[in-house]
Structures are given as C-alpha cells and as structure tokens.
Amino acid sequence: MQERLSYDPFVLPFTFGMVYIIVYLIVAMARVINALPKEDKQRLAKGIFSKKIFISIKEIFLECLIHRKIFKHNKWLGFMHMSIAFGWFMMILLAHIEVKLYAPTRFNLPYYPIFFRYFMMETETTLRGGLLFFLMDFFLLLTLTGVGMAMYKRINKRRFGMRRTTRLRLGDTIAMYTLWAIFPLRLLAESFTSNVSGGSFLTRGFGLVFENFVSNPDHTLPIWWAYSIALGIFMVALPHSRFMHIPTEMLLIVLRNSGIKVEKKNKGIATISIYSCSRCGMCLDPCQMVSAARLNNRASVYFLRQVRHKEKETENTANACLMCGRCVQACPVGIDSCAIKQNVRDQRSLPTGTEQQYSYLPQPIASEIKPEILYFAGCMTHLTPGIKQSMEAIFKHANVNYQFMDEKGSICCGRPLLLAGQTAAGERLIETNKKIIAESGAKILVTSCPICYRAFNETYNLPIKVLHHTEYLERLIDEGRIKPQKSLKNFVYHDSCELSRYSNIYKQPRNVLRSIAYLQPTPYDGKDGICCGGSIGSTLLTSTQRRKIAIDAANKLTEKQPDCLVTSCPLCKKTFDNTTATDVKDIAQVVKEALIIE
Amino acid sequence: MKKIAIIGAGVAGLEAGHVLARKGHNVILIEQKNTTGGNVRNWDRLFPNQREASEVYQPLIQQAVNDKLRILTDTVVMSAKYEKNTHRLTLSNGETLNVDAVLISSGFRVFDAHRKEEYGYGIYHDVITSADLEKIMAVNQKVRTTKGKEPKRVAFVHCVGSRDEKVGNTYCSKVCCVTAVKQAIEIKQLYPDAEVFCLYMDLRMYDRYFEDLYREAQEKYGVTFIRGRLSEVAESFDDRLQIKTEDTLRGKPLKFNVDMLVLMTGMEPTSLAELLATEFNIHRGDDGFFTPEDEHVNFNISRREGVFLAGTCKGPKNIAETIADARSAAETIINYLK
Incomplete structure (x- = not known):
C-alpha cells in the first residue's frame, strides 16, 4: 500500500461539513451542560468518572448501534436501523485503522480516512490488506442493504411492523435523501478507483465492470466530488433535522445513567431529550389519540418536533395528551415525553388565588382512636359508589379497624391540578390532606383511586405506607382475613395506566382475581395496558374524541367476551360503563361478591 | 294484496299495521318482546292530563286483533336480503318471509x-x-x-x-x-x-x-x-x-x-338498531337513531328501497307524534306499493 496523493479539492465540501458539525456540537453540548442545575452537574461528573460510564458505553453500543429495543419490536425494523448505524460506524472505524496502519502520518487529516481509497494505491496483495478490503466491502454492503430497506419501508411500512410513519419536514427530507445518496455514491466512487486502490468482492466486482468505461482514476473525480458533497450536505443538514438524534442520543444515555431526570425547570436534559427524538414514528401506533381518535398531530413525535421548533401548537398538544405513557413505553430512545409535556403545562401555572377560596378546606382534628387503616376513596370513587360500598363491606367483614377519611365530603388529592399544571393550587390541597393523614395516626393509607395513589406515593412524601386497594385486598387474602369463593366465571382485567405502567402494580390484582375466577389474558396486559380514554391527564380532548378511544379500548378488551371486565380505577370503570355492553366491575366489587357476607 | 313486514309492535307498528290492513294489505308484525304495545304498556298515566295509559294502548292492541294481523312475538329479524323488489327476511324462529315492503318501527329503550x-x-x-x-x-x-x-x-x-x-x-x-x-x-x-x-x-x-x-x-x-x-x-x-x-x-x-x-x-335507540341498520343498510346518526332520507318532507323513507321508518326509532317523540308519524308511514307505503 502506497500513498498516491494526499489532497484533492474535492475533500473541501466534506471538510466544511465536518468542521461545521463539530463546532455546532461543541457549542450545543456546552450550552446544555451549562443549563443543568448544580446537583445535576455533580451527578453528571459522577456518571462520567465512575463505573457508570461503562454501563453507558454498553448501552450506547446496544441502543445507538445495534438498536436492541427496535429489534425486540420488529426484527426487520431492527435490522434496517442496525445495518445503517452499525455498518457505517464500522466503515469509519476500519478506515481509521487502515490509515493508522498504512499512512500513519496522515492520521491528523480529518478527510483522509474517509477518502482513503482515492489517495492510496495497492502495490502488493497481503492477507491483512485483503481482510481489511473484505471487511470494508462487507460493511458497505450491510449499510447499502439498510438503505435499500429504508427505501422499501417508504412503500411498505407494514412489513416493518408499522402502520404509520412520521411525516417529514424539509430539513428531514434533505438529510434523509442525502443519507440515502452517500452509500451508493461511495460504492460508485470506490469501484471506479478500485483498479488502482484495490478492493474486495463488491468494489472490485463493480470496478471490473466500470473499467470498460473509465480506467484512469483521475477521470472519476466527479463521482468523488458528488460523494464528498453528499457527506457535506448531510453534516450541515444534520443539526437541523431528525438525524441530530445520532450525537444527542449518546449524551442522553450518559445523562440518564447519571441519574438525571426530566423534572420541573430542568432545561438541560429536556433539551437533549427533544433533540434525541429520531422521529422513527414508533410512538405513532401505540398512541390511542392517533389510532382511535385519528388525531395524528397529537402523537409524541410531533409534540417533540413542535417543542424543538417552538411551534404555536406545542401547548395544545401538551394539553391534549392523556398522559397514558404508552409512547414512553414504546420509545426506543427512552424519551420521557410525558415529563416534557408536564413541563410545558407547568409553565402556565396560575397563582393560588385568595385565602377565601380555600376556606372550605377542613381543619384536621386529632383522632383519639388510632385506626389500623385510613381509607381514602377519592372524588372518582364517590362518583362510583359501588366501589366504596364494597370496600366498606370488606373492611367490616375482615374486622378491619378503619377510618373513612373522605366519607362526608372529600377534598381532592391535588393530582388533577398538578397534571393541569396548576402546581401552586395543588400544593394547598396536598398540605391540608397531609395534616389530616398525620392527625389520624394510621399506619397504612388505603385508596381506591390510582390517580390519588400516585399523588400520595410520589408527591406527598408520607411517613406511612400507601396502598391501592388491589394491594390491600391481596394482603387481606394472604393473611387469611377474607376468604373469597372461587366461581366459574371468566374475567378480563384492565390495567389502568396509573396503576400498572406508572406504579408497577400488575401481579397483585391478578393474584386476587385468580383466587375468585378464571382470568383471561389479553394482549393489553401489564406494560402494554391501554388507556380507557377517560384520563384526567388530558384537558383538551372532547367527549366525542374520548368516546372513540373508550369504545375502541372496550372492544379490544372484551374481544373474548368475558363475563366481566374488571377494573381497578373508578375513572376507567365509569368510562367503560358507558361504552360496552359487558358487565364492568371494580376489583373490590367482585371480591365483595365472592365473600359470604351475612 | 301486497305483503308488508312491520318490525316492532309498539304504538307506531300497531297503528301503521291497522292502516295498511284496512287498505287490504297482508301485514305481519314482528315483535322482539312477548307482548305488543311497546313502552307505553309500562306506563300508568300519561301527560298532560293524567289519562290512563291503557286507554291508549288497549284499543291499539285490539285493532290488531280485529284486523286479524299476524303477530310474531319473541321474534327478531336475523338477516335481510333485497332482490327483485322483494325483501327476504330470516327470522329468529327459523321462518323466512318474502315481503314487498318493510316498516321499521323498532322504537326506543329507556336509558339504563x-x-x-x-x-x-x-x-x-x-x-x-x-x-x-x-x-x-x-x-x-x-x-x-x-x-x-x-x-x-x-x-x-x-x-x-x-x-x-x-x-x-x-x-x-x-x-x-x-x-x-x-x-x-x-x-x-x-x-x-x-x-x-x-x-x-x-x-x-x-x-x-x-x-x-x-x-x-x-x-x-x-x-x-x-x-x-x-x-x-x-x-x-x-x-x-x-x-x-x-x-x-x-x-x-x-x-x-x-x-x-x-x-x-x-x-335511547333499541339494542336492535345496530343489527337492523346493518342488515337493511340504512343510515343512523351519531346518536344511534335511524335517519330518514329527508328530514322535512319524506321523513318515512329510508336509504334502502322499500324500507320505511316510523316512530321513536328516528328519535324521541310523544305518543300523538308517534301515531301521526305511523299513519304517514302507512300512507307512504300504500303509495309505494301502488
């Protein structure tokens, strides 16, 4: 291997693009890290200078190159992403190895490894050289296969397990078409030059055909120019397109592994998350606003794009979302788009208002008898009285010494206000409830509402244990305090978003239900749970739109015609009551029915 | 003499059946429940004058008996086909009916x-x-x-x-x-x-x-x-x-x-409305009630030829309105069959 040339003007477009993107990334990264709060900066430092970095590197390899999560979703889609990312990465890596081996003095020229074939000529055939030629061609073929698949995906997305794909913006279109052009141009360029530079099965093969047209490598310059221009355009377009996710995703992984979360007023990681969206569109199909209510623009992929480009619609999209978390579950990059939506909502927080407006809040009174259980039904349970009635019957049957916290009139747990972005007003309710809970002297707080459950569990910081009634029912059965009878009925259980996806309560309700009936599995169990459409997360969806989602969800859950659709959230129950002919009951109701109560 | 099937033997179905029978047509009433008379049967007294409801539904039921109408109770239409101006209805009792016209008067159900x-x-x-x-x-x-x-x-x-x-x-x-x-x-x-x-x-x-x-x-x-x-x-x-x-x-x-x-x-529309809409290929609104082709003038005509609509299956009505609508539907059918 011998150097033929070390420079040609065609490298300029590439070099310009390269410099542009490096400067852009350094400035952007500095700004993001600077925007992180002090504690997060410390966390990041710990994340980089500790064992955590190895976890991050492993994750970067598995997710950014191999695309493991996408493979799990669909192997063809995974292969497509993997072949482009991993193939290209390997070509760059091998090119640098080649330079290090054959032209070590040129290692500092950024363009040199990229256009290595043009500058070098093969003087003798060696095994090592042959292997490198082969590997380069192999990875070029892999990448070309990926590009071919990406083109085919535009025609037949269903083959890749997708019903919908993202609509592109101008920046995306330019970057995507130049990306598609880069690899065929590289193949052409290297094939034309292969009679001098050498090559393997792919480049040499094509080269033999092309030699009939052009044999002097210098006459193939236009194609090398085209290749360089394509690279240059891609790199300039990259920060302004969805391909920005390539560099940012790596930083996101490091930040996440350092324990930094998207939280209020935290601009840094939110910004990185927004730019890390590759707009792959994998959140489109799971989004029920898209699939059932046909509101395509409300999907998270478009929300993230609206935030990034500061579009007017951003706030509406944030307010429309049901916050079910299915998009977060599906996102291969792991972007917490619901948290970013919450940030947008919080920016609209209003002041608390006058003291008079809160005069209705009760004054907590210390209770003399310390109850075993403090029971909080919640507003929604008061609208589904069958649930609280059943819970009281179960408490009495099990001889539980309980106190009904909101029997006479409830104050809200505050979560609906927090979800709507009204933090200050929500805090007032939380304060009062905290006092009432403390005065009761109870050790366990049981609630029937998953919405309240999350508030108590995540926002209140209570010194006592908080249980949802599904957990408490399981405990009562385990302790033998209630002995429900098993019947021949078959049930389907609906996993509510708040309880399952957000609180990891899957097993408890299933254990309870298996002890009283046959429980049919559905494709929407556990993490794949579907939203009932009634979610208080959305402040913008109309009743008609919600109804479409509810009917679709109810139909999906009752496909196998169960005797009863069992819910564990009063709001889900209320929503399904009006959308399906199937009997809808809360888990407390079916347990109560399975008890022999005199 | 033409053959007409009336789906629903409530106020609208009974009244339309009577008018059609008087014109010499062969009327078959198909009723999902085990009694005729519809929802009014469950009422004690009627607004605005507290008149006994039976004063209204008893004569309607008696009319049908006097006219010797064929009444199939506990029966629903399972499927319907239309070819060569004939509607072929398959009933839940296994019978198949070939009729010249169909009147849907399936009424309403009380909200649960x-x-x-x-x-x-x-x-x-x-x-x-x-x-x-x-x-x-x-x-x-x-x-x-x-x-x-x-x-x-x-x-x-x-x-x-x-x-x-x-x-x-x-x-x-x-x-x-x-x-x-x-x-x-x-x-x-x-x-x-x-x-x-x-x-x-x-x-x-x-x-x-x-x-x-x-x-x-x-x-x-x-x-x-x-x-x-x-x-x-x-x-x-x-x-x-x-x-x-x-x-x-x-x-x-x-x-x-x-x-x-x-x-x-x-x-609310009856539970049968969905099946009927599919089988007869007729329009329903978002509320589930049937929609006639013309809401102001030809309000008894459906999208499907020879299928007519009467009464509360098109939306809430009181008794007098239902009876007037049933007579209008009967008149429309008589003209259609001429």
Missing part, C-alpha cells in the same frame, strides 16, 4: 340508569327511575320507601341519560321534563305534605298545556324547582339519601337528604 353510577341506581335503596315509578303506581296506586314508609321528601332528577356527553347522549329526550312535572304532581296528590323537588337544567315545556301544568305544579301543588344538575348521591347517617347539587340561579351549592330519588331516564 346504572350507567350514571353516581346517582346510585341499583346501589342505594329508594333510587328509582321514572319508569319504575309508573310501574309502582300502576300496581299499587301508592308509593312507599323500601322500609314501607310514606316518602316525606322526594326529588326528581331531570335529564338522566339525555343531554349528557359523558354517557354519549347529547340529544334531549323531549318527554321527560313534562313527565317529571306530571309525576311530581302525582306524588303531591298522594301525599300533600311531602316535599317534592325537581332538579333541572332547562325545563322544556314545548307543547300545548305543558306550561300550564308546570305553573300548576308550583302554584297549586307547591313543587320546588331547582335549576342545577345532581352531582352525587350518598347514604346519609339516618339511612336516607344525601344528594349534592347546586342552585345555579343563586350560585349556591346544596346538600340535603331525601327519602326517594326519581331519575328521569331518557330515550
């Missing part, structure tokens, strides 16, 4: 109050629907709480299952307002000392005599009308019903106890 769980129907005792109250009145001519006492305080809740986006019914059921006024008066006639409340959104006293009845309810009988929707019901400590509402005219939240709560349930 269980779906408004916050009102406590089926959960708390003494929460009943307007239809339940009629049945109680028809059987006993008196009203008692579950404990066997005379109710001292009764509240009527308007618009249960009507004008309520949350249950998916945005329309007004038309007859519940005046029914509530009628039933409130009836309670006061039975128990003059009882306190009676009507919780309403708007009072739609649209027809002749209705406004007078509403005035009479207030002036003569002392029924209290509160503009506000019921928010929720709970059991009170003295085993009565505690209701929460708002007097929106005074802007005050209200909480008080009653002995009995009557839910004015609205009208």
Whole structure:
C-alpha cells in the first residue's frame, strides 16, 4: 500500500461539513451542560468518572448501534436501523485503522480516512490488506442493504411492523435523501478507483465492470466530488433535522445513567431529550389519540418536533395528551415525553388565588382512636359508589379497624391540578390532606383511586405506607382475613395506566382475581395496558374524541367476551360503563361478591 | 294484496299495521318482546292530563286483533336480503318471509340508569327511575320507601341519560321534563305534605298545556324547582339519601337528604338498531337513531328501497307524534306499493 496523493479539492465540501458539525456540537453540548442545575452537574461528573460510564458505553453500543429495543419490536425494523448505524460506524472505524496502519502520518487529516481509497494505491496483495478490503466491502454492503430497506419501508411500512410513519419536514427530507445518496455514491466512487486502490468482492466486482468505461482514476473525480458533497450536505443538514438524534442520543444515555431526570425547570436534559427524538414514528401506533381518535398531530413525535421548533401548537398538544405513557413505553430512545409535556403545562401555572377560596378546606382534628387503616376513596370513587360500598363491606367483614377519611365530603388529592399544571393550587390541597393523614395516626393509607395513589406515593412524601386497594385486598387474602369463593366465571382485567405502567402494580390484582375466577389474558396486559380514554391527564380532548378511544379500548378488551371486565380505577370503570355492553366491575366489587357476607 | 313486514309492535307498528290492513294489505308484525304495545304498556298515566295509559294502548292492541294481523312475538329479524323488489327476511324462529315492503318501527329503550353510577341506581335503596315509578303506581296506586314508609321528601332528577356527553347522549329526550312535572304532581296528590323537588337544567315545556301544568305544579301543588344538575348521591347517617347539587340561579351549592330519588331516564335507540341498520343498510346518526332520507318532507323513507321508518326509532317523540308519524308511514307505503 502506497500513498498516491494526499489532497484533492474535492475533500473541501466534506471538510466544511465536518468542521461545521463539530463546532455546532461543541457549542450545543456546552450550552446544555451549562443549563443543568448544580446537583445535576455533580451527578453528571459522577456518571462520567465512575463505573457508570461503562454501563453507558454498553448501552450506547446496544441502543445507538445495534438498536436492541427496535429489534425486540420488529426484527426487520431492527435490522434496517442496525445495518445503517452499525455498518457505517464500522466503515469509519476500519478506515481509521487502515490509515493508522498504512499512512500513519496522515492520521491528523480529518478527510483522509474517509477518502482513503482515492489517495492510496495497492502495490502488493497481503492477507491483512485483503481482510481489511473484505471487511470494508462487507460493511458497505450491510449499510447499502439498510438503505435499500429504508427505501422499501417508504412503500411498505407494514412489513416493518408499522402502520404509520412520521411525516417529514424539509430539513428531514434533505438529510434523509442525502443519507440515502452517500452509500451508493461511495460504492460508485470506490469501484471506479478500485483498479488502482484495490478492493474486495463488491468494489472490485463493480470496478471490473466500470473499467470498460473509465480506467484512469483521475477521470472519476466527479463521482468523488458528488460523494464528498453528499457527506457535506448531510453534516450541515444534520443539526437541523431528525438525524441530530445520532450525537444527542449518546449524551442522553450518559445523562440518564447519571441519574438525571426530566423534572420541573430542568432545561438541560429536556433539551437533549427533544433533540434525541429520531422521529422513527414508533410512538405513532401505540398512541390511542392517533389510532382511535385519528388525531395524528397529537402523537409524541410531533409534540417533540413542535417543542424543538417552538411551534404555536406545542401547548395544545401538551394539553391534549392523556398522559397514558404508552409512547414512553414504546420509545426506543427512552424519551420521557410525558415529563416534557408536564413541563410545558407547568409553565402556565396560575397563582393560588385568595385565602377565601380555600376556606372550605377542613381543619384536621386529632383522632383519639388510632385506626389500623385510613381509607381514602377519592372524588372518582364517590362518583362510583359501588366501589366504596364494597370496600366498606370488606373492611367490616375482615374486622378491619378503619377510618373513612373522605366519607362526608372529600377534598381532592391535588393530582388533577398538578397534571393541569396548576402546581401552586395543588400544593394547598396536598398540605391540608397531609395534616389530616398525620392527625389520624394510621399506619397504612388505603385508596381506591390510582390517580390519588400516585399523588400520595410520589408527591406527598408520607411517613406511612400507601396502598391501592388491589394491594390491600391481596394482603387481606394472604393473611387469611377474607376468604373469597372461587366461581366459574371468566374475567378480563384492565390495567389502568396509573396503576400498572406508572406504579408497577400488575401481579397483585391478578393474584386476587385468580383466587375468585378464571382470568383471561389479553394482549393489553401489564406494560402494554391501554388507556380507557377517560384520563384526567388530558384537558383538551372532547367527549366525542374520548368516546372513540373508550369504545375502541372496550372492544379490544372484551374481544373474548368475558363475563366481566374488571377494573381497578373508578375513572376507567365509569368510562367503560358507558361504552360496552359487558358487565364492568371494580376489583373490590367482585371480591365483595365472592365473600359470604351475612 | 301486497305483503308488508312491520318490525316492532309498539304504538307506531300497531297503528301503521291497522292502516295498511284496512287498505287490504297482508301485514305481519314482528315483535322482539312477548307482548305488543311497546313502552307505553309500562306506563300508568300519561301527560298532560293524567289519562290512563291503557286507554291508549288497549284499543291499539285490539285493532290488531280485529284486523286479524299476524303477530310474531319473541321474534327478531336475523338477516335481510333485497332482490327483485322483494325483501327476504330470516327470522329468529327459523321462518323466512318474502315481503314487498318493510316498516321499521323498532322504537326506543329507556336509558339504563346504572350507567350514571353516581346517582346510585341499583346501589342505594329508594333510587328509582321514572319508569319504575309508573310501574309502582300502576300496581299499587301508592308509593312507599323500601322500609314501607310514606316518602316525606322526594326529588326528581331531570335529564338522566339525555343531554349528557359523558354517557354519549347529547340529544334531549323531549318527554321527560313534562313527565317529571306530571309525576311530581302525582306524588303531591298522594301525599300533600311531602316535599317534592325537581332538579333541572332547562325545563322544556314545548307543547300545548305543558306550561300550564308546570305553573300548576308550583302554584297549586307547591313543587320546588331547582335549576342545577345532581352531582352525587350518598347514604346519609339516618339511612336516607344525601344528594349534592347546586342552585345555579343563586350560585349556591346544596346538600340535603331525601327519602326517594326519581331519575328521569331518557330515550335511547333499541339494542336492535345496530343489527337492523346493518342488515337493511340504512343510515343512523351519531346518536344511534335511524335517519330518514329527508328530514322535512319524506321523513318515512329510508336509504334502502322499500324500507320505511316510523316512530321513536328516528328519535324521541310523544305518543300523538308517534301515531301521526305511523299513519304517514302507512300512507307512504300504500303509495309505494301502488
């Protein structure tokens, strides 16, 4: 291997693009890290200078190159992403190895490894050289296969397990078409030059055909120019397109592994998350606003794009979302788009208002008898009285010494206000409830509402244990305090978003239900749970739109015609009551029915 | 002589059947339930004059007997095919009918109050629907709480299952307002000392005599009308019903106890409507009721040739309107079959 040339003007477009993107990334990264709060900066430092970095590197390899999560979703889609990312990465890596081996003095020229074939000529055939030629061609073929698949995906997305794909913006279109052009141009360029530079099965093969047209490598310059221009355009377009996710995703992984979360007023990681969206569109199909209510623009992929480009619609999209978390579950990059939506909502927080407006809040009174259980039904349970009635019957049957916290009139747990972005007003309710809970002297707080459950569990910081009634029912059965009878009925259980996806309560309700009936599995169990459409997360969806989602969800859950659709959230129950002919009951109701109560 | 199948032997079906039979047509009535007469059979007295409901439905049923109409009860149409001007209907009893025209008069069903769980129907005792109250009145001519006492305080809740986006019914059921006024008066006639409340959104006293009845309810009988929707019901400590509402005219939240709560349930399309719409390929609105081709003039004609519509299957109607519509449908069919 011998150097033929070390420079040609065609490298300029590439070099310009390269410099542009490096400067852009350094400035952007500095700004993001600077925007992180002090504690997060410390966390990041710990994340980089500790064992955590190895976890991050492993994750970067598995997710950014191999695309493991996408493979799990669909192997063809995974292969497509993997072949482009991993193939290209390997070509760059091998090119640098080649330079290090054959032209070590040129290692500092950024363009040199990229256009290595043009500058070098093969003087003798060696095994090592042959292997490198082969590997380069192999990875070029892999990448070309990926590009071919990406083109085919535009025609037949269903083959890749997708019903919908993202609509592109101008920046995306330019970057995507130049990306598609880069690899065929590289193949052409290297094939034309292969009679001098050498090559393997792919480049040499094509080269033999092309030699009939052009044999002097210098006459193939236009194609090398085209290749360089394509690279240059891609790199300039990259920060302004969805391909920005390539560099940012790596930083996101490091930040996440350092324990930094998207939280209020935290601009840094939110910004990185927004730019890390590759707009792959994998959140489109799971989004029920898209699939059932046909509101395509409300999907998270478009929300993230609206935030990034500061579009007017951003706030509406944030307010429309049901916050079910299915998009977060599906996102291969792991972007917490619901948290970013919450940030947008919080920016609209209003002041608390006058003291008079809160005069209705009760004054907590210390209770003399310390109850075993403090029971909080919640507003929604008061609208589904069958649930609280059943819970009281179960408490009495099990001889539980309980106190009904909101029997006479409830104050809200505050979560609906927090979800709507009204933090200050929500805090007032939380304060009062905290006092009432403390005065009761109870050790366990049981609630029937998953919405309240999350508030108590995540926002209140209570010194006592908080249980949802599904957990408490399981405990009562385990302790033998209630002995429900098993019947021949078959049930389907609906996993509510708040309880399952957000609180990891899957097993408890299933254990309870298996002890009283046959429980049919559905494709929407556990993490794949579907939203009932009634979610208080959305402040913008109309009743008609919600109804479409509810009917679709109810139909999906009752496909196998169960005797009863069992819910564990009063709001889900209320929503399904009006959308399906199937009997809808809360888990407390079916347990109560399975008890022999005199 | 042409053959006509009428689906639904309620007020509309019976009346249309009678008109068609008098013209010499062969009429077959197909009824899902085991009796004819439809929803009116469950009513004790009718607004606005408290006339006995049987005075209306008995003659309609008798007419059909006199006309010797073929009546298939406990029967539904399973499928329908249309070719060469003939409708071939397959019935649930296994029979196949070839008819020249079909009249759909499948009527309405009363909204299932269980779906408004916050009102406590089926959960708390003494929460009943307007239809339940009629049945109680028809059987006993008196009203008692579950404990066997005379109710001292009764509240009527308007618009249960009507004008309520949350249950998916945005329309007004038309007859519940005046029914509530009628039933409130009836309670006061039975128990003059009882306190009676009507919780309403708007009072739609649209027809002749209705406004007078509403005035009479207030002036003569002392029924209290509160503009506000019921928010929720709970059991009170003295085993009565505690209701929460708002007097929106005074802007005050209200909480008080009653002995009995009557839910004015609205009208919904029957459970058969979906099947019929598919089998006959006819239009339904978002509310589930059938939609005629022309809402103003040819309101008995459906999209499918030879299939006609009459009565409350097209939306809420009172009895007189239903009878007029049934006669109009019969007339339309007679002209079509000429």
